[in-house]
Amino acid sequence: MRIFTSLLILSVAFLALLSCNSIRSYPESEHVPDQNIVLFSLIDVKGTKVSMPVAKQKESVDSVNKVLLRNGKETIKIKHWCPCDSALVLLEGKRLDQLIISGKEMASSTGGGSGVSGEPPYGIKLNPDGSLNWPQLDEPGSKNYRLSLPYGPVNEPGKVVKVILPTTNPTDQPFIIAILDTGFDGSLYTPASNSFWVNTAEVPEADRDHNGLVGDQFGYDFVNNASFPYDDNNHGTLVTSLIHEQLRNNAWAAGKVRFMHLKTFGASGQGTLFDNLCALSYARQMNAKMINASWGFYSQQESKLLDHFIQQLDTTGITLVAAAGNKIESLERNPLGWLTGIYRNLDTNPFWPAAFSATRENVIAVTTIHSSTKEVKANPAVLPEGPFAVCPNQNYSRQAVNIGVLNNLNLKVTGPIIPGCEVLDITAANGGTKSGSSFAAPVVTGKLVNKLGPDWPGHKRAGLYTKMRTLSPTTLKTDPSLNNQLKDHYVLRHEP
Template sequence: MKPRNLLLLLLIIAIIIVLFLLRRCKEPVLVTKITRTDSAYASPPYRKNQLVLIFKHTPTAAERTRIKDSMHHYGIDTTKIQVKGCPNCTDMPVELWNAPGIETYVFADPVRGGTTTGTGSQGQGEDTSSYYSPNFIFQMPPDRDAKEPAQITKMVSRRFNNKGTPVRVAILDTGLDEALLNAGYTWKNPLETAGNNNDDDGNCMKDDVVGWNFANNNADVRDDHPGRHGSHIALFILNEFQRDSANALQLMILKTHDQKAEGDMFGTMCAIGYAVSHQANIINASWGYYSGYKSNPYRPLDSMITTVLAQKGILFITSAGNRSAAADDSAIKAGLSEADLRDLTKHNMYPACFNNIGSNVIVATTVNDTAVSPTQNFASRYVDIGVKADISENGMQQFRVPLMLNNSYISGSSFATAIVTGRIAAMCPVSMYVPQLKKETFLNAREVSASKNEMIKEKVKEGRYIIHN
């Protein structure tokens, strides 16, 4: 081929390439539907076709449109979105969006920041106006078979000292047994009249006198869990006030878990919002979920606990967690060794692993004088304080169920958590619950009476523990 013809051919090819590139720039980028390939270890179970949105402020119509446009570009059929808000309509704007495959949006990489042209700088689970998360399922951390009494009966007849400045403790759990509902320790909503089936305080919740059932969206907070998990939590908290107390106790009952001890992100966030708006001082959260997913689709709950609650002066106390056959099996299949299963730095459990030096999260586990219970999680990076058990049986550390005539024992970091909650609520001055509070202020308070043991400091921060009485 002659040089002149060769140059002409190359010029034509160059023009074709330029035209092709210009055309590509003008065409919208097609985004395929997001798919998930995570194992059960990588991501905890979540409710299909649901996405939880926690708005940083009341969203404008334009912000909602931008979020939906972004979802559409990721393959979500936004015409099928149905929106459900928290029952407590006067609290922070938390919404549950339902649509086929909508939960996959949060795992997009990068997240488009609620727009079609964002850079993804916000990271997963966040945009400029909201946090969002799959509706993860939260369960009570199992430790032993549920063989506890079906009801709270035959209680010790004692006069309880319930004088002093009230400390309001919100229990996010399975509810409260009827035998305890009228014990004089439950918080009473001053703006709500019991039994009139009216929304007296205008928060869209009828008869929320002592709290609310976020599992079934009604005012019935009775504990229908076979093992009465939430009721036992209340007993351990009550016992610390009976043992010694500088304060009066008000239990706010927020039923976030059903009779199967199962709750979810949406109900939990709504319950936390309720606790905030009704001036709780402490939130007891004896539940959680395992996950090996290293990105941060849990940002909404993380931000709420470690930032919002701290700013409001509310202490969040949660359990380190116990062994779980399903989670352990999944982790082993993913390559984790049996020796690492209880190590929270290797086998993450949330919200325990949201803990950090500056946050307001206290994680409690069960210990004896020299060792952490082999059935419960540990890591000095996360676990702030332990509780010495009453007895050790077959390697399991157990507590005697307090305030009951029958001599029964129970084990689990859930109840160690309640003991820490009760001790702090009973003894620490109410003046300590201030904006930007720090957990170390409470943990090191002389009123808590914590001891330290060098033999457990690699598993519990500073080897710190208290004794259950």
């Protein structure tokens, strides 16, 4: 009996250890192999900081290749420049994604400056651990992550897009909301077609404004390097409709709010970090006030490069509203079959850029919540006051997720759907509902602009919260039941 008991204890201990090891193994989003993203430092020209000329960038890459060859490594080459920000460069080379590249803040001890000067290799060196010091870069290099849209598929990819050009309706000093997504399809949601941002300095099939993009009159397609951001997936159109829904019957919004569509995801709903960084730079240069980012990627290490671009948004007064992400079904169970829920917690499994809310005051991370009372589940028409919980298919965090959206509980839903976790798909001909933090973020974006737009209090979270609670105390409220799941434990009611 003692032997049996001992074996049982050992077996349980072994399985527990196996389970714990499984829990500690967090997933990282896929990345494009053999690629790395770098940002070249600005250089000083007669007291003015300007982008490093392309010729100098190539010179710097040549210097890197000399160092790599001398150490028996594969060489690299420039694959792409961001068309609107030549300092942002996509590199390519065999196993380049495995090379750790340090920028000037990590390589200052080499004696190299931020610009290209002196004789090659300009302070570039390979460290004993195999990492590369490259002083002409502003930040460490980054893998080119494959980004995902946290949602259930909205439409079968590869659909035929009906081309409906937007109504040219420019306005002086527009309040610009940049939407980095799959684009926009006016045939699915015509009300927003006259709310397109218009680049009045541009003309079709030309780059009259000399910003590096040809024909970017109504936004841009960074996936296909095309002038118009057609939506071949539907996700971006649904996101746009949810923002626009919050702005209806608002005369100021009709006259001033404009949507800048930046297509950074293709028909399959997949995108890359490089395209989204490029789009963030474009939105900043074109004076966006808010950016809706219903996407992200998982990584235990924050991207210093992405943080650099978000800091630039902060410096220029831009708020980024980001989806908190959804649970990954295949990872929710450990080898024992227990539901861990740990992968949904951004404190231990960061989803970027939402996780930057922990350190950046211009980032608002959003998820969806529901009432945890049995009475409301039995009667969805009852508008609850709490307690609340984050919807079981979406992420949460005590350090990084700020707002939980409580959707319209009067939706006629069937099956295992929890009231409050679904939004009505107003772009679908046959109706239906969708769920995901992708669709919580645009509700917050639209609601903030609707309530605060004419008297915008600035881009920091605290100021936006204070103003919102003053002007519309029933729209944004705190609830203590969310203290363990949300950083700011705010409830925002989605009332179409």
